Amino acid sequence: MDNKVKDISFDIQSGNNIHHVQTYYNSHKNLMALIFDELGEDEFGECKGMGRCGTCAVKLLKPSGLVNDFHDNEENTLSKLDLLEPGIRLSCKVFITSALDQQLFQLNL
Numbered sequence: 001m002d003n004k005v006k007d008i009s010f011d012i013q014s015g016n017n018i019h020h021v022q023t024y025y026n027s028h029k030n031l032m033a034l035i036f037d038e039l040g041e042d043e044f045g046e047c048k049g050m051g052r053c054g055t056c057a058v059k060l061l062k063p064s065g066l067v068n069d070f071h072d073n074e075e076n077t078l079s080k081l082d083l084l085e086p087g088i089r090l091s092c093k094v095f096i097t098s099a100l101d102q103q104l105f106q107l108n109l
């Protein structure tokens with residue numbers, strides 16, 4: 001029996017669809033893995049979390065929440081892809097914590 005409390009909820013916007021996620025701390029290795037499991041987006045997360053491909057980029061549409069700091073080569077990869085707007089992150093470098101609660105992420109940037 002799974003007795004982990006799913007106390008983190010957020011929405012993922014993909015095109016005109018909004019997908020609601022209810023999960024718990026560290027349910028997945030990172031947000032990229034969760035999105036892949038939940039939505040099965042084609043060509044999403046091609047480098048499997050190495051932070052190099054940028055296919056997992058998402059935009060926080062409610063960027064007031066403090067998600068974990070940039071990791072490794074994340075800023076460098078976003079810069080190469082010209083994804084420099086505030087709130088854009090590589091979802092493979094965003095961890096499943098309470099900071100995601102009540103957020104709205106946009107896919108397909």
Ligand code: FES
Pocket residue numbers: 032044045046047048049050051052053054055056057077090091092093
């Ligand atoms: S999976 Fe490639 S940068 Fe995130």
